[in-house]
Amino acid sequence: MADHSIILEKTLTKLLGEKKYTSLRDILITMNPSDIASVFETLDEDRIPLLFRLLPKELAAETFVEMEPDNQELLIRGFSDSELKEIVDELYLDDAVDLVEEMPANVVRRILAQADPDTRKSINELLRYPENSAGSIMTTEYVTLRPAMTVGEAILRIRRTGVDKETIYTCYVTNNRSLVGLVTVKDLLLAEDDEIPVQNIMETHVISLNTMTDQEEAARMFAKYNFLAMPVVDTENRMVGIVTFDDAMDVMEEEATEDIEIMGGMSPSEKSYTRATVWDLFKQRIPWLLLLMVSATFTGMIITSFENALAAQVALTAFIPMLMDTGGNTGSQSSVTVIRSISLGELEFRDLPRVVWKEIRTAVLCGIVLAVVCFVKILLVDKLLLGNANITVWVDLVVSATLAITVLLAKAVGCTLPMVAKKLGFDPAVMASPFITTIVDAMSLLVYFGIAKALLGV
Amino acid sequence: MADHSIILEKTLTKLLGEKKYTSLRDILITMNPSDIASVFETLDEDRIPLLFRLLPKELAAETFVEMEPDNQELLIRGFSDSELKEIVDELYLDDAVDLVEEMPANVVRRILAQADPDTRKSINELLRYPENSAGSIMTTEYVTLRPAMTVGEAILRIRRTGVDKETIYTCYVTNNRSLVGLVTVKDLLLAEDDEIPVQNIMETHVISLNTMTDQEEAARMFAKYNFLAMPVVDTENRMVGIVTFDDAMDVMEEEATEDIEIMGGMSPSEKSYTRATVWDLFKQRIPWLLLLMVSATFTGMIITSFENALAAQVALTAFIPMLMDTGGNTGSQSSVTVIRSISLGELEFRDLPRVVWKEIRTAVLCGIVLAVVCFVKILLVDKLLLGNANITVWVDLVVSATLAITVLLAKAVGCTLPMVAKKLGFDPAVMASPFITTIVDAMSLLVYFGIAKALLGV
Numbered sequence: 001m002a003d004h005s006i007i008l009e010k011t012l013t014k015l016l017g018e019k020k021y022t023s024l025r026d027i028l029i030t031m032n033p034s035d036i037a038s039v040f041e042t043l044d045e046d047r048i049p050l051l052f053r054l055l056p057k058e059l060a061a062e063t064f065v066e067m068e069p070d071n072q073e074l075l076i077r078g079f080s081d082s083e084l085k086e087i088v089d090e091l092y093l094d095d096a097v098d099l100v101e102e103m104p105a106n107v108v109r110r111i112l113a114q115a116d117p118d119t120r121k122s123i124n125e126l127l128r129y130p131e132n133s134a135g136s137i138m139t140t141e142y143v144t145l146r147p148a149m150t151v152g153e154a155i156l157r158i159r160r161t162g163v164d165k166e167t168i169y170t171c172y173v174t175n176n177r178s179l180v181g182l183v184t185v186k187d188l189l190l191a192e193d194d195e196i197p198v199q200n201i202m203e204t205h206v207i208s209l210n211t212m213t214d215q216e217e218a219a220r221m222f223a224k225y226n227f228l229a230m231p232v233v234d235t236e237n238r239m240v241g242i243v244t245f246d247d248a249m250d251v252m253e254e255e256a257t258e259d260i261e262i263m264g265g266m267s268p269s270e271k272s273y274t275r276a277t278v279w280d281l282f283k284q285r286i287p288w289l290l291l292l293m294v295s296a297t298f299t300g301m302i303i304t305s306f307e308n309a310l311a312a313q314v315a316l317t318a319f320i321p322m323l324m325d326t327g328g329n330t331g332s333q334s335s336v337t338v339i340r341s342i343s344l345g346e347l348e349f350r351d352l353p354r355v356v357w358k359e360i361r362t363a364v365l366c367g368i369v370l371a372v373v374c375f376v377k378i379l380l381v382d383k384l385l386l387g388n389a390n391i392t393v394w395v396d397l398v399v400s401a402t403l404a405i406t407v408l409l410a411k412a413v414g415c416t417l418p419m420v421a422k423k424l425g426f427d428p429a430v431m432a433s434p435f436i437t438t439i440v441d442a443m444s445l446l447v448y449f450g451i452a453k454a455l456l457g458v
Numbered sequence: 459m460a461d462h463s464i465i466l467e468k469t470l471t472k473l474l475g476e477k478k479y480t481s482l483r484d485i486l487i488t489m490n491p492s493d494i495a496s497v498f499e500t501l502d503e504d505r506i507p508l509l510f511r512l513l514p515k516e517l518a519a520e521t522f523v524e525m526e527p528d529n530q531e532l533l534i535r536g537f538s539d540s541e542l543k544e545i546v547d548e549l550y551l552d553d554a555v556d557l558v559e560e561m562p563a564n565v566v567r568r569i570l571a572q573a574d575p576d577t578r579k580s581i582n583e584l585l586r587y588p589e590n591s592a593g594s595i596m597t598t599e600y601v602t603l604r605p606a607m608t609v610g611e612a613i614l615r616i617r618r619t620g621v622d623k624e625t626i627y628t629c630y631v632t633n634n635r636s637l638v639g640l641v642t643v644k645d646l647l648l649a650e651d652d653e654i655p656v657q658n659i660m661e662t663h664v665i666s667l668n669t670m671t672d673q674e675e676a677a678r679m680f681a682k683y684n685f686l687a688m689p690v691v692d693t694e695n696r697m698v699g700i701v702t703f704d705d706a707m708d709v710m711e712e713e714a715t716e717d718i719e720i721m722g723g724m725s726p727s728e729k730s731y732t733r734a735t736v737w738d739l740f741k742q743r744i745p746w747l748l749l750l751m752v753s754a755t756f757t758g759m760i761i762t763s764f765e766n767a768l769a770a771q772v773a774l775t776a777f778i779p780m781l782m783d784t785g786g787n788t789g790s791q792s793s794v795t796v797i798r799s800i801s802l803g804e805l806e807f808r809d810l811p812r813v814v815w816k817e818i819r820t821a822v823l824c825g826i827v828l829a830v831v832c833f834v835k836i837l838l839v840d841k842l843l844l845g846n847a848n849i850t851v852w853v854d855l856v857v858s859a860t861l862a863i864t865v866l867l868a869k870a871v872g873c874t875l876p877m878v879a880k881k882l883g884f885d886p887a888v889m890a891s892p893f894i895t896t897i898v899d900a901m902s903l904l905v906y907f908g909i910a911k912a913l914l915g916v
Contacts, residue, residue: 030663034682159647168644169627185643186626189617205488223711224492226704228686245703246684252707253681256714257798263718264794264891265787273799274809278819285791286824290831292787293861296780297839303776304846310775317768317775318761321899322754324779328786329723329750329892333743336722340715341731351732361736366744373748381755388762403751433722433891434787441779 009042016047025054033059037066045071049078061090068275069102076107085114092166093119094139094247097126126241134218135211137251138232138241143171145198147180152194158185167244170229173202179231179239182206208233211240215251220345222248259343263336263432265292292434299324299441306449309458315390316452318382319399320445322374327406327444328437330366334359334414335436339428342418349423355415363411367404375400398452405451406444413439467500474505483512491517495524503529507536519548526733527560534565543572550624551577552597552705555584584699592676593669595709596690596699601629603656605638610652616643625702628687631660637689637697640664666691669698673709678803680706717801721794721890723750750892757782757899764907767916773848774910776840777857778903780832785864785902786895788824792817792872793894797886800876807881813873821869829862856910863909864902871897 008027015024028036028051036055040048040063052075055063064072064087076084088096088111096115100108100123112120122140129135143165145154154171162168171188173181181202191201208231209218221230222245232241258268265288271280303310303320310317338355341347347355375396383391414436418428452458466485473482486494486509494513498506498521510533513521522530522545534542546554546569554573558566558581570578580598587593601623603612612629620626629646631639639660649659666689667676679688680703690699716726723746729738761768761778768775796813799805805813833854841849872894876886910916 032663032665032683034684155647162644163648168647185647186620189613189626189643190620205490207490223707225490226492226707228703245686245707249681249684249703249707249710252710252714253802256710256718257802260714260718260721260794260798263721264790266791266795272802272804273795274804278816278823281795281816281820282823285788285820286827289784289788289791289824289828289865293780293784293828293832294835296783297835299779299783300776300840301844303779304773304844307772307775311769311772314765314769315762317765317778318758320775320778321757321761321782321903322751324782325754325757325892325895325899326747326751328895330743330747332722332891333724333747336718337724337731337739340718344711344715344730346730346732358736358739362739362743365736365740366747369744370747370751374751377752377755382758386759386762407747433790434783437783437786441783445779 006042008039012039012051013043013047016051021054024051028055029059033062034066036063037068037071040067040071045074049075057086058090061087065091065095065099072099073103073107076103076110081110081114084110088115088119092139093122093126093141094137094166096123097136100127129211132215133211134209134213134215134232134243135241137215137218137247138209138211138243139166140241141165142229142231142242143168144239145171145173145183147173147175147197147199147202149198150195151188151191151198151201154183154198155188155194158188166242167229170227170242172231172239172242173198174239177238179206179208179233179237180204182231184228206231209243210235216255216343217345218243219248219251219255223252255343259339259429262427262429263339265289265432265434288434292438295438296441299438299445302442302445302449306445306452309449309452309456312458313390313395313452313456315388315392315395316398316448316458318388319378320448323399323402323406323444323448324437324441326370326403327410327440328433330363330407331410331414331436331440332433334362334411335418335432338415338418339432342422342428347419349419352416352419355419356412359411359415360408363408366411367407370407371400371404374403394455398448398455401451401455402444402448405447406440409443409447410436410440413443466497470497470509471501471505474509479512482509486513487517491520492524494521495526495529498525498529503532507533515544516548519545523549523553523557530557531561531565534561534568539568539572542568546573546577550597551580551584551599552595552624554581555594558585587669590673591669592667592671592673592690592701593699595673595676595705596667596669596701597624598699599623600687600689600700601626602697603629603631603641605631605633605655605657605660607656608653609646609649609656609659612641612656613646613652616646624700625687628685628700630689630697630700631656632697635696637664637666637691637695638662640689642686664689667701668693674713674801675803676701677706677709677713681710713801717797717887720885720887721797723747723890723892746892750896753896754899757896757903760900760903760907764903764910767907767910767914770916771848771853771910771914773846773850773853774856774906774916776846777836778906781857781860781864781902781906782895782899784828784861785868785898786891788821788865789868789872789894789898790891792820792869793876793890796873797876797890800880800886805877807877810874810877813877814870817869817873818866821866824869825862825865828865829858832861833858852913856906856913859913860902860906860909863905864898867901867905868894868898871901 048071100111141164143158158168169185171183172179181204183198183202187201211232211234229242229244231239232243234240261268267284269276269284378396382388417431421431422428506529558569599622601616616626627643629641630637639662641656641660645659669690669692687700687702689697690701692698719726725742727734727742836854840846875889879889880886
């Protein structure tokens with residue numbers, strides 16, 4: 001795919017240089033809008049408007065939607081009012097709303113000025129829904145049918161009004177704007193008789209979204225039910241829009257990326273890595289690094305307060321990194337698993353006791369195996385093979401026992417914190433590796449020195 | 459959703475106890491197959507077959523597909539041959555293949571015995587495609603049209619043959635089994651004249667998958683192009699199947715979960731957390747914990763070899779956890795970002811120099827800010843506020859300088875390793891926090907003691 005686009009980029013640049021516009025157009029119209037947009041990303045800015053103007057109207061609008069915001073802005077600034085109007089007229093409403101949300105105020109004013117009054121009104125209504133709600137990602141362009149229409153009439157209505165709809169395959173049956181059922185084009189086409197009324201074949205138990213449903217929840221419902229589109233209703237069950245599967249896919253991808261970024265100790269970003277500047281990356285990363293660095297003061301304080309113990313048993317220091325890392329790793333395993341399950345809607349707060357119980361049993365298994373392997377490894381490798389005379393069997397025992405207890409604590413903390421965070425209304429993903437590591441570090445050191453005191457008397 | 463299912467579970471159990479089968483059936487037929495399957499998960503095993511038999515044939519098959527493998531097996535073992543045949547006949551081919559892949563051998567033999575010979579042949583063919591390939595997730599039930607058919611004839615063909623097809627909305631135009639174009643039902647319905655031949659309105663630049671295309675790549679193409687379905691062709695461009703958007707969504711979700719699990723230092727699992735046993739979790743987690751624990755031997759060796767330095771400057775030990783953690787955190791930030799970008803298809807190996815350059819600049823910014831804040835914090839908090847007399851300005855300088863250099867190294871390693879892993883054919887996700895932490899730990903300690911030797915002369 002990527003190599004293909006390099007060849008294409010070269011060909012297009014060459015043809016542009018030679019002003020072979022007919023050939024250029026011939027190549028472009030064979031391409032998918034999404035691919036044209038990708039190629040535009042790789043071109044010099046001043047070539048984009050020229051190439052864009054070669055596209056036929058519909059393909060131009062479709063390509064425009066797929067472009068990155070900075071290129072969209074570049075194009076709009078170069079458009080005449082009538083060119084802008086042509087594009088805005090071709091856009092689906094949800095895409096127009098996305099565009100308005102991305103553009104600076106003066107560009108937005110121009111876009112709204114060119115939209116026809118109805119579209120302008122709809123855009124303004126959609127803009128009022130909170131970010132990340134089903135209302136904010138829905139479109140109002142769908143096919144409605146009436147219950148008493150026959151199958152034949154329904155098909156005729158789709159043929160007449162379908163051209164501007166985002167999907168025609170799921171049609172919604174409404175009565176006084178109230179959603180009473182849905183019927184698919186498959187149902188209509190496969191109906192035995194064109195004279196049957198729609199209400200006889202429609203599905204009346206419709207699963208719908210509310211305008212305020214979180215977009216993540218909406219995406220989960222798409223993944224669960226495999227719907228092509230879902231109706232969005234307001235609090236009085238009046239149908240106000242639809243969300244289509246492609247929007248749900250985008251949300252799924254975004255939400256997974258967001259979770260992964262937060263789990264990696266970063267603020268989530270809407271920009272892709274390739275588009276993010278160094279400054280963007282810096283802003284996304286530095287707050288967490290600072291917070292976590294400063295909170296490591298506690299581990300420092302713990303070590304300082306046990307300085308005498310460490311001086312008496314110099315071998316103890318060497319195992320601090322291993323104990324901290326294993327604690328951190330085992331804690332992240334639990335937190336990452338639980339965070340993902342929460343994201344997929346599999347776990348709720350009331351599952352906490354069951355989760356803790358499962359994690360504790362897993363921790364006991366992991367802890368025993370790790371402690372035994374660790375004990376043998378220290379004895380054979382560190383003491384005998386590497387000849388570290390400071391390591392006694394008692395030191396080995398302290399390290400291995402600490403390891404077992406740390407694993408237990410780490411898994412308990414790792415599975416609990418994300419669920420508590422969720423309950424308190426925070427993003428559970430915050431409670432992943434970096435945070436868990438900081439907490440587990442302090443715990444493992446306290447356990448380490450506690451056991452060292454008890455067994456070694458330091 | 460979940461609370462709703464508790465109420466439903468109670469109602470259904472009550473009605474079952476009272477043997478009110480007509481009411482039970484009336485409730486079930488209003489429900490979505492996916493929801494019925496969820497409710498079944500919560501019921502006692504012996505009640506499932508009874509409830510399942512209340513479902514009408516088609517709903518029964520749809521529900522069956524949504525159920526977890528253990529419940530499917532339970533049902534099949536209770537089915538008579540004719541009951542099993544009814545379900546198998548109703549299944550789409552890709553679902554039948556999934557089922558065969560999940561069931562134990564003796565159950566598979568029964569399923570194949572009940573399938574009609576054509577289905578059996580198709581199942582066996584699909585089973586031959588490698589796991590995770592487009593071939594393995596495709597279905598062979600799609601609508602084909604011939605180029606010379608008119609729009610009217612095409613619609614008639616869909617009405618006649620559509621009932622068993624997984625989707626009718628995208629129809630594929632073939633000539634001697636070779637894929638020559640596609641036409642959507644929307645195109646057909648909105649065509650101005652029923653007499654136009656399909657070849658005049660069909661899209662001829664069809665983006666297709668190969669049977670061997672990786673399913674992750676296939677899912678990415680769905681997310682990019684927003685297709686409802688994509689055709690799958692063999693090496694000779696002969697059409698052999700289609701993949702639909704719902705399969706792509708499942709793959710996206712699975713692949714994101716897999717990446718997150720691997721990044722969290724676990725082997726990926728096909729079972730959801732709620733279904734995984736303690737033993738499953740143990741097996742998924744212990745290999746990585748052991749590997750990482752043993753590899754921490756190196757950090758231990760480094761510390762041991764600098765024991766004298768640590769004894770001379772006791773204050774140095776207290777900052778080891780902070781340096782290691784910050785290094786680990788900053789390295790994971792880079793690795794996680796790069797891993798996700800690779801998964802989304804945004805980065806390739808040839809982008810490595812660009813990525814490293816971006817990360818180094820980000821690292822310089824982060825490193826300077828962290829080092830300055832760290833220097834001031836140690837001076838004000840650790841030395842003045844907590845009164846640690848062992849901390850000199852020189853010690854503070856050693857720690858802060860180490861921090862800056864560690865951040866730089868960690869980001870360079872964090873962004874490079876996933877890309878190198880990908881190039882070498884490994885899963886880049888392996889190069890996330892746990893691994894990066896282990897490597898960065900060793901590096902930061904070496905830098906720490908190196909600088910300490912130079913500046914403090916220990």
